Amino acid sequence: MSTGAIAGGTRMRIGRRRFLWLAGGAATGGACALLWNRFATPAWHEPVFVARAQRYGDDIAGPMLAGMRELGIGESEIRGKRILLKPNLVDTGEGVVHVNAHPLVVRAAAEAFLRLGAGEVIVGEGTGLVRDGLMVLEACGLGDVLAAEKLRFVDLNYDEVRVERNRGGYMGLETLALPVALRRADWIVSVAKLKTHHWVGVTLAMKNFFGVMPGRVYGWPKNVLHYAGIGEAILDINATVRPHFAIVDGIIGMEGDGPVNGTPKQAGVLVMGRNPAAVDATCARIMGIDPSKVGYLAEAQRRIGPIRESQIEQRGESTGALRTDFLLHDFIPAQRGLRLAPTRG
C-alpha cells in the first residue's frame, strides 16, 4: 500500500501484467465487448479539436462552438437535449485561476450548447477533497455564473444514486454507485482543467470524472477508489459513465505539484473532443508529457480511446506548435520519466 492512499490518493502502479489480467478477465466475461471490438478495429480514429484561447476575458464560447461544429456536433444532435456539464472543482481557489475549471469556461460551454439548441444545461459536481462543495462553487466564482445564467446545480455527492454494473473491470468492484443525474442527462460533458497530478501524472478529462462518484457512498476523499487504485478507478468510471464530450480548460493550467498545490502555467488552449482518451492524450502532448507513459492513459488506448498520434485526427491548431512543457518534479514518483521527447526541427 502506498502512502498516497492516506493522503488522498494511491500512486498509479498498474503493471502491465495486472492490466492484462484485469482486461483479460473483463473481456472473458464479455463485460466490455463493445469497447473491446472498437479497440480491435484498426481504423479506430478520433478527432480532437484544439483552439487557441489566451485570456478568460476573451470570447471563449465562439471558438468552442466552432470546435464543436468542426467535430461534427450541430443542432440536429443537440437540439432539445439535457446537457450535464461536469466541471473540475477541487478547492476554493480564491483569487487564482489555475486550480479549478474556470467559471467562464463553464459559462462558455453552457452558452455553446444552448446556442446549439440544448433543452437544458445543468452543472453537476461532487467535490472530493473539500467537503463543502457549495463553498467551492462560491469561492471560485462559479456560483455567480450559475446565478447569472440561471443554470441548475446538482451536488453529485448527495444526489440519489443508482447502482450500475462496472463496465471497466479494473478495480475489482462489480458495481458502481452513480448519481441519477448522470442517467437523466442526454449528454455528459467533462469540463476539465489542464493539470499535472502528484499521484497519477496528469489530471484531465478522464480523471475529472472522479467527481461524479458520490461522497456519501465513497467518502471524502473518495478513498474507496484510491485503495482500488486511482488509475483503475479512472478507467472504470469512464468505461461505465461513457461521457459524450470533453472540454479541457488549458488557458491557464497547473504544473508541478497538482492537482491543488501546483503553480499556474499558461498554455493558451482549449482542447475538446468526443473521446476523452484522445482528448487527454492531446492535452498531454501539449504539456510536453508522453501519454503512453501515463499509466491509465496507456491502458485507455486498449479500452477507452486512442492515444497514439497516428490514431488522433488533429483539427484546429497543431499541438506541436502549442507545446509548452509543464514542470514535472523529480521528487514526485508519478511524474518521473513522463517527459515527451523533444520535437525535431
Added chain:
Amino acid sequence: MVALSPEASEVAKRCLAQIEGRGLAGGGFSGSDGGDFRPDATAWAVMALRATGVAPDRMYAARDRLVKAQSPDGSVPVSPDQPKAVWPTALAALAWHGEAPFADAETRALGYLLGSGGIRWQERADEAEMAVDPRLWGWSWVLGTFSWVEPTALALMALTAGGHATHARAKEAAALLLDRQLAGGGWNFGATRVYRNVHAASPEMTGLVLVAARDHVPRETVDKSIGYVRGTVGRYMTPLALGWGLLGLAAWDDAPDGAAAWLGECLGRQGLYGPYDTTYLALLVLAAMAHHSGVGPLFSGVRS
C-alpha cells in the same frame, strides 16, 4: 443559557418545515424532496427535531426506521446495497441517544464503533511524502479504507455522548484529530502535508473537529483553529462552512455577531442552489440553536 433570537428562531422554523416535509410514511426521512429513505438524513433530522424540543413520540418512527436499517453487527450503512459504507453508524447512535426504547440499538452501534475502524499502519509513512501518522486508529467512511477526520470526529462525538469518553478508542481518536491539525490551525479532510506542500484548512472540517474535540483536548491545543474559524466564519454562506463554523465556535463559547443573519442568508441561497439536503438543513437548525442550548446537548439530547 442565551435566549434564542427571533432571527435564529425563524431560521430554525423554516428549516424544520422543510425537514418535516421529507418525513416518509414508513418512518425516517429522505435527503431531498421526493427522495428515498436515508439513514444519515434521518439521524440529522432527529437531532434537529430534538434540539427544537419536539416530543420524542413524534420522532419514534424515525428512530425506529434507523433500527430497521441497523445491521446485525450493529453498524448502520448508507444503504443495504452499500454495507461497507458504515459512516452513518455514529450519527444513528447520536439520534438514538437518551431514548430508552432505543438504548439497545445505541449500545450495539457503540459496540460496533469500538470494535471497528479505518485501516491503520504498523509503521509511520515516508515523511518525504506525507506528514500524518497512519498508525493512529480512527474511523473511515467505508470499511477497508483509511481513517479520516470527519468519520473519526463523528464517532468520537457518539462515544462521548454514549459514556465512552475515557475509552482508549476515544483517546486515540482525539490524538488522531490533533495529529491531523494543521500547524497554522484548522483541519481539512485529513491530509496535512503531501510532498512539499501543506494542504489548506477548511471551515467545515475545522468547526466539526472543534465540536468533537471539546471534551477531550485543552483549549490551548486548538486555539489557532478557533482563530481560523473566527477568521473565516461568515465568509461563505454555505450550510457546511457556516453551520459547522458556528457550532465549532459555540463549542468553545465563542459567538460571532451576526450569526443569525448569516444563517438566514445561507438558507435563502436555496434560491440559487436548489433545496438543501436534509443534513444541511438540520445542521443549520443546530447552528441556530447553538448558543441557546449549548453544543453538547444539541448532539446528545441530554442537558448537563
